[in-house]
Amino acid sequence: MRPFGADASFLAGAAGAFVPELTLRVADTLARLRQARDVTVGCSAKRAVWSFGKTTLYEYLPLREAARDAPQRSAARPLLICFALVNRPYVLDLQPDRSLVRRLLDAGLSVYLIDWGDPDDADRCLDLEDYVERHLGGCVRHILVSRGTSSLDLLGVCQGGVLSLCYTALHRREVANLVTLTTPVDFHTPDNLLSKWVRELDTELLRQSGNVPGEALNGLFLALMPFRLTQQKYVRLLAGNSDQRALEDFVRMERWIFDSPPQAAVALAEFVRWFYQENRLIRGTLRIGGKRVDLAAIVQPVLNLYALGDHIVPPGASAAMERCLGSRDYTGCGIDTGHIGMYASRKGADEIPSRIISWLRERP
Amino acid sequence: MQNPFMSAAFKPDLAFTGAAERFFELLKSFSLPGAGAAGAAGAAPDWSAIAGSLAGQFEQWLKSSQSAGPWFTAASAPGSGAGFGAAASSFGPLPLGAGAAPQQDAQRSWDLVARLAQLQAQLASYWGEIAHDAAQRFVTRMGAAAGGAPTLDGALKLYELWVNCAEESYAATVRKEEFCRLQAQLANASAALLVEQRRHAETLVRAFGLPSRNEVDALYAQLKELRTQLAELTEARSAKPPQPDRATAGRGAGKRPASAPARDRRSRRARKPRA
Numbered sequence: 190m191r192p193f194g195a196d197a198s199f200l201a202g203a204a205g206a207f208v209p210e211l212t213l214r215v216a217d218t219l220a221r222l223r224q225a226r227d228v229t230v231g232c233s234a235k236r237a238v239w240s241f242g243k244t245t246l247y248e249y250l251p252l253r254e255a256a257r258d259a260p261q262r263s264a265a266r267p268l269l270i271c272f273a274l275v276n277r278p279y280v281l282d283l284q285p286d287r288s289l290v291r292r293l294l295d296a297g298l299s300v301y302l303i304d305w306g307d308p309d310d311a312d313r314c315l316d317l318e319d320y321v322e323r324h325l326g327g328c329v330r331h332i333l334v335s336r337g338t339s340s341l342d343l344l345g346v347c348q349g350g351v352l353s354l355c356y357t358a359l360h361r362r363e364v365a366n367l368v369t370l371t372t373p374v375d376f377h378t379p380d381n382l383l384s385k386w387v388r389e390l391d392t393e394l395l396r397q398s399g400n401v402p403g404e405a406l407n408g409l410f411l412a413l414m415p416f417r418l419t420q421q422k423y424v425r426l427l428a429g430n431s432d433q434r435a436l437e438d439f440v441r442m443e444r445w446i447f448d449s450p451p452q453a454a455v456a457l458a459e460f461v462r463w464f465y466q467e468n469r470l471i472r473g474t475l476r477i478g479g480k481r482v483d484l485a486a487i488v489q490p491v492l493n494l495y496a497l498g499d500h501i502v503p504p505g506a507s508a509a510m511e512r513c514l515g516s517r518d519y520t521g522c523g524i525d526t527g528h529i530g531m532y533a534s535r536k537g538a539d540e541i542p543s544r545i546i547s548w549l550r551e552r553p
Numbered sequence: 554m555q556n557p558f559m560s561a562a563f564k565p566d567l568a569f570t571g572a573a574e575r576f577f578e579l580l581k582s583f584s585l586p587g588a589g590a591a592g593a594a595g596a597a598p599d600w601s602a603i604a605g606s607l608a609g610q611f612e613q614w615l616k617s618s619q620s621a622g623p624w625f626t627a628a629s630a631p632g633s634g635a636g637f638g639a640a641a642s643s644f645g646p647l648p649l650g651a652g653a654a655p656q657q658d659a660q661r662s663w664d665l666v667a668r669l670a671q672l673q674a675q676l677a678s679y680w681g682e683i684a685h686d687a688a689q690r691f692v693t694r695m696g697a698a699a700g701g702a703p704t705l706d707g708a709l710k711l712y713e714l715w716v717n718c719a720e721e722s723y724a725a726t727v728r729k730e731e732f733c734r735l736q737a738q739l740a741n742a743s744a745a746l747l748v749e750q751r752r753h754a755e756t757l758v759r760a761f762g763l764p765s766r767n768e769v770d771a772l773y774a775q776l777k778e779l780r781t782q783l784a785e786l787t788e789a790r791s792a793k794p795p796q797p798d799r800a801t802a803g804r805g806a807g808k809r810p811a812s813a814p815a816r817d818r819r820s821r822r823a824r825k826p827r828a
Contacts, residue, residue, distance in 0.1 A: 206703040215573045222566045311773050389737035394744035416719045423572035440565050447563035
């Protein structure tokens with residue numbers, strides 16, 4: 190062991206010297222957290238345009254500033270955002286200065302978003318085929334028909350990116366450009382802790398035991414890095430440089446992190462088994478609705494953005510996409526942030542929309 | 554003590570309070586009398602006392618916060634905030650009289666409860682390992698931490714170091730194959746117990762002439778199939794312009810078939826957005 194040296198005196202006086210200051214900061218932060226507890230989330234106007242089961246398709250209304258280009262917008266190819274089943278999509282439109290949706294609207298894009306809703310016991314038998322073919326597929330078909338166009342751009346996020354890859358492989362004519370964010374393809378990279386943990390789960394029991402509450406999945410995600418995610422991030426609020434606005438940003442993220450929908454039992458069991466356990470997507474053995482999901486069938490342009498510090502979808506799990514696709518126009522890009530930082534950090538809020546917008550503009 | 558995994562809900566003020574309390578506890582460990590007195594006198598500090606105290610606190614936190622494992626919440630009531638003991642006591646035969654579940658079924662449930670407790674005990678041995686390793690890492694790296702006058706910023710830096718050590722130790726252990734297998738076994742045992750309980754419930758509701766879960770699922774499956782067919786028909790209709798009916802094409806060219814308005818009404822209902 191190394192000696193303390195000068196730190197011994199630090200330790201000796203630690204309890205006494207700054208405790209009054211620390212106590213004040215704790216009280217102040219706590220009071221401000223309570224003030225911020227009722228922050229609102231979601232900032233852009235949208236309207237429901239289609240629904241199926243618990244799934245609702247929203248169309249975002251153009252921003253006032255972008256409305257001047259309305260004729261151009263209505264002619265533009267629509268962009269459909271497909272979020273993960275395990276979280277709420279409003280993180281993409283959390284607040285005006287951290288909203289991927291708002292940036293896309295501001296660029297004149299016509300944006301649609303799928304909200305999978307809250308599956309209840311009536312939905313416990315929903316399977317991945319339902320989600321891909323009927324829910325996601327229904328949204329795609331509704332947009333194509335209502336907009337009178339033959340294809341759209343698809344933006345899949347995390348697990349929603351996996352569903353988007355499946356859909357694109359099965360219905361390639363309907364997707365012109367595919368953008369994926371933090372989307373795993375190889376579920377067996379050595380650094381994938383989540384994959385290691387679920388490798389020996391009995392998915393038949395999972396299927397039989399009913400829908401999985403959102404709290405259980407939250408617990409699972411927190412357990413990946415428990416000290417950082419349940420302790421350190423709160424203690425860091427004591428560092429003294431967080432103004433009320435920063436604290437409100439923090440609370441908005443907290444609200445989103447802990448607001449997870451339940452998971453339909455059968456779909457979750459299939460996802461765990463087919464992707465995490467058997468790695469079917471990258472092995473080319475995945476079948477949905479009797480049809481083989483062949484990533485090599487994806488020949489349209491693909492932009493794949495992943496986080497270099499992602500503890501849920503390790504960068505290697507996503508970067509593996511490049512060698513599986515049939516597309517000759519693949520752009521992969523690792524962003525120096527974490528999983529959630531991709532959607533909600535300052536860096537993510539600046540860099541991700543810019544990359545998506547410029548990439549899409551180059552592929553009209 | 555706060556239990557973050559079992560109450561994974563939006564309570565930022567409570568979560569902050571819990572984390573701040575833990576921070577204070579750690580500060581107390583950092584300034585243990587043994588270490589403080591020794592440091593002040595210029596003699597060697599009592600490293601084992603510091604490491605022991607840190608490890609003890611840490612192990613206690615791990616046990617309370619995660620010993621039930623993230624898995625176990627799947628089998629307990631959401632938001633119950635209960636630890637393993639409380640959750641385990643909710644298992645077993647349904648509380649509808651001693652003879653509610655046949656003896657053999659009840660025995661299966663108790664066997665599963667015992668299995669869970671056994672796995673839980675095995676898992677607990679890992680918390681001790683993680684806590685001890687984290688404390689050792691921390692004490693080893695302390696010499697490199699910021700020294701000088703005691704300040705809050707200095708304490709926060711020390712805390713960051715502690716968290717790094719804790720995460721490293723945790724990651725090293727929870728990636729081991731045997732740990733992963735144990736976690737999965739725990740989850741499987743929890744799910745098996747839940748399924749077993751539901752099986753008891755199925756027997757009971759049948760005895761009372763009530764619809765069982767399986768029957769309701771079968772009805773949902775039929776409903777799902779019908780809705781799917783309806784959606785496909787609706788999509789097919791809206792994708793193609795109305796065609797004149799062959800039978801009537803010669804007599805009233807271009808007229809919509811008599812059944813069309815009714816189908817149109819159905820299709821609008823099916824597409825009505827959820828409120």
